[in-house]
Amino acid sequence: xxxxQTEQKESMVKKGWWLILLIIIFIFAPAFLSExxxxxxxxxxxxxxxxxxxxxxxxxxxxxxxxxxxxxGLGGYTxxxxxxxxxxxxxxxxxxxxxxAGIIGLIVGFFxxxxxxxxxxxxTLAFGQLIFSVVFKWHNFTGGDDGIQxxxxxxxxxxxxxxxxxxxxxxxxxxxxxxxxxxxxxxxxIISMRENSERTEFLGINIAKYQLITFVIAAAFAGLAGAxxxxxxxxxxxxxxxxxxxGEPVMAAILGGPSLFYGPVLGMFIMTFFHSWVLGFTIYxxxxxxxxxxxxxxxxxxxILGFIQEKVNQRRERLNQLVxx
Amino acid sequence: xxxxxLFSQFMSGIARAALLxxxxxxxxxxxxxxxxxxxxxxxxxxxxxxxxxxxxxxxxMPVLGFYxxxxxxxxxxxxxxxxxxFILLRRLYSRGWPEQLLATYAIILIITDLVKxxxxxxxxxxxxxxxxxxxxxxxxxxxxxxxxxxxxxxxxLVIFLWWLVYRTRFGDxxxxxxxxxxxxxxxGIPIPWLFTWIFVLGAFIAGLSGAVTAPFGSVALGMDxxxxxxxxxxxxxxxxxxxxxxxxxSFIVGEVYAFGIMLKPELAIAFIFMVMAVVLIIxxxxxxxxxxx
Numbered sequence: 001x002x003x004x005q006t007e008q009k010e011s012m013v014k015k016g017w018w019l020i021l022l023i024i025i026f027i028f029a030p031a032f033l034s035e036x037x038x039x040x041x042x043x044x045x046x047x048x049x050x051x052x053x054x055x056x057x058x059x060x061x062x063x064x065x066x067x068x069x070x071x072x073g074l075g076g077y078t079x080x081x082x083x084x085x086x087x088x089x090x091x092x093x094x095x096x097x098x099x100x101a102g103i104i105g106l107i108v109g110f111f112x113x114x115x116x117x118x119x120x121x122x123x124t125l126a127f128g129q130l131i132f133s134v135v136f137k138w139h140n141f142t143g144g145d146d147g148i149q150x151x152x153x154x155x156x157x158x159x160x161x162x163x164x165x166x167x168x169x170x171x172x173x174x175x176x177x178x179x180x181x182x183x184x185x186x187x188x189x190i191i192s193m194r195e196n197s198e199r200t201e202f203l204g205i206n207i208a209k210y211q212l213i214t215f216v217i218a219a220a221f222a223g224l225a226g227a228x229x230x231x232x233x234x235x236x237x238x239x240x241x242x243x244x245x246x247g248e249p250v251m252a253a254i255l256g257g258p259s260l261f262y263g264p265v266l267g268m269f270i271m272t273f274f275h276s277w278v279l280g281f282t283i284y285x286x287x288x289x290x291x292x293x294x295x296x297x298x299x300x301x302x303x304i305l306g307f308i309q310e311k312v313n314q315r316r317e318r319l320n321q322l323v324x325x
Numbered sequence: 326x327x328x329x330x331l332f333s334q335f336m337s338g339i340a341r342a343a344l345l346x347x348x349x350x351x352x353x354x355x356x357x358x359x360x361x362x363x364x365x366x367x368x369x370x371x372x373x374x375x376x377x378x379x380x381x382x383x384x385x386m387p388v389l390g391f392y393x394x395x396x397x398x399x400x401x402x403x404x405x406x407x408x409x410x411f412i413l414l415r416r417l418y419s420r421g422w423p424e425q426l427l428a429t430y431a432i433i434l435i436i437t438d439l440v441k442x443x444x445x446x447x448x449x450x451x452x453x454x455x456x457x458x459x460x461x462x463x464x465x466x467x468x469x470x471x472x473x474x475x476x477x478x479x480x481x482l483v484i485f486l487w488w489l490v491y492r493t494r495f496g497d498x499x500x501x502x503x504x505x506x507x508x509x510x511x512x513g514i515p516i517p518w519l520f521t522w523i524f525v526l527g528a529f530i531a532g533l534s535g536a537v538t539a540p541f542g543s544v545a546l547g548m549d550x551x552x553x554x555x556x557x558x559x560x561x562x563x564x565x566x567x568x569x570x571x572x573x574x575s576f577i578v579g580e581v582y583a584f585g586i587m588l589k590p591e592l593a594i595a596f597i598f599m600v601m602a603v604v605l606i607i608x609x610x611x612x613x614x615x616x617x618x
């Protein structure tokens with residue numbers, strides 16, 4: 001795909017307008033939404049951050065992680081345990097959550113980046129389940145299957161609206177940082193590893209090192225998502241670390257379109273709101289999600305944004321052909 | 326530590342290894358030929374266990390009931406295998422592996438909810454079938470004789486798969502397809518048909534092994550995840566798609582688990598992962614596996 005410079009700039013300006021409009025909508029959203037939908041919106045934002053962290057690995061590095069929820073859960077558990085057991089400061093707890101997720105990510109990633117493709121997926125899944133089973137079985141320390149309840153944010157963040165703005169700010173800053181990472185030389189190197197790892201290696205780039213750094217960044221942002229979610233939800237449970245949870249960002253990326261930065265966000269918003277709607281009349285959400293996955297795989301390869309982009313490109317090509325005639 | 330304690334732990338490790346081989350061999354066989362990692366293999370195993378429970382209850386036959394129920398459940402799972410392969414996987418062979426993986430992941434979600442809806446969240450169990458109700462004494466130490474039934478079944482499956490893969494024409498085709506699919510297809514052998522049969526065989530083995538675990542008293546939701554994670558450890562250690570590797574991997578994981586439980590029960594599964602980590606550092610593609618690409 002060849003895009004010339006001016007066209008790229010033009011589309012960036014267009015994208016910029018969309019973003020500003022969206023941010024304005026998000027800032028005024030609490031005025032129009034009931035408390036229930038505000039909660040759903042908070043969840044959608046947190047899960048979108050989680051999905052963005054996952055897509056750094058999947059969409060850009062080209063490796064499918066099936067254990068990303070372990071880091072999300074670790075971030076959440078760190079915050080819950082520090083606040084509840086050590087009476088730690090809220091902000092320090094969140095930073096600690098990110099650090100713990102990043103450090104465990106470094107250990108897990110050390111093994112995982114040795115593998116590619118399906119092997120990478122299996123190993124991340126296995127490590128994810130290992131972390132889950134440690135949390136689940138270590139009852140004295142983590143509360144086992146009861147989880148930890150009663151995790152409160154500081155006084156000024158206790159109202160849902162205040163916490164919504166907190167989540168929004170964290171999400172926007174994180175998305176900006178991730179966007180910057182992807183568009184930095186480092187990010188371009190990751191993408192080139194996905195496109196052709198042998199050629200990249202011949203350029204003198206240590207692939208394992210770059211992949212490990214990416215893995216740690218992804219783990220840290222997943223940890224951040226978990227860390228800011230738990231004080232809002234007031235509790236944490238082992239189900240946060242299971243591979244069912246790990247499947248959600250995979251699904252969101254496939255649904256929205258993994259090749260585009262905002263694809264997973266769109267996918268996660270659709271999934272979260274769809275989820276809260278489906279739960280209104282059935283408890284069998286997983287079967288709905290399973291069916292949805294199959295529908296997307298068979299009928300929407302490339303995801304929603306991928307589909308739209310393809311249509312736009314086709315139209316542009318047709319226009320170009322008309323101009324040439 | 327006395328000899329009999331170690332020996333008894335070793336024997337329970339062997340029984341676990343046999344069970345792991347029953348499940349992991351189907352997973353490995355499917356991956357070796359189709360190059361599709363069936364995430365839902367554990368779900369087929371779980372569904373097989375629940376089905377055999379219901380069939381066993383329906384039959385109400387004192388001796389034959391269990392064996393009949395196990396075979397019927399396995400046959401039903403084989404039938405389900407045809408449906409899954411025909412409707413879903415067949416359309417995805419030309420696509421990337423992430424889509425194939427996700428499709429089998431979707432099957433997990435659907436089967437889990439199906440089981441929850443049909444059987445609920447209770448723990449079910451089948452009483453041990455005759456003549457495996459009692460204990461066998463080895464070196465004066467008692468072992469459940471049912472364990473020996475599972476070990477025997479594991480050995481029978483090893484021999485059957487070895488015979489199938491290395492001693493039959495079908496096995497020649499399997500091995501040829503595993504190494505060069507296009508060439509086999511060019512020789513006029515219908516690859517889609519081969520894939521269906523392999524997947525059905527895998528599903529049949531999964532259902533059978535699920536039915537066989539029922540007398541251990543652990544038919545419940547979540548048994549699928551428990552076994553599949555250990556099976557992943559087995560195939561990662563042994564090498565994905567390799568039958569000797571799966572056998573060795575099952576043995577290692579079964580024994581590590583058995584002795585791990587003796588040392589520290591909560592960390593038994595963690596010990597498995599430590600072994601896996603060591604293997605991965607030395608041979609990232611497993612002991613008997615071949616490097617990708």
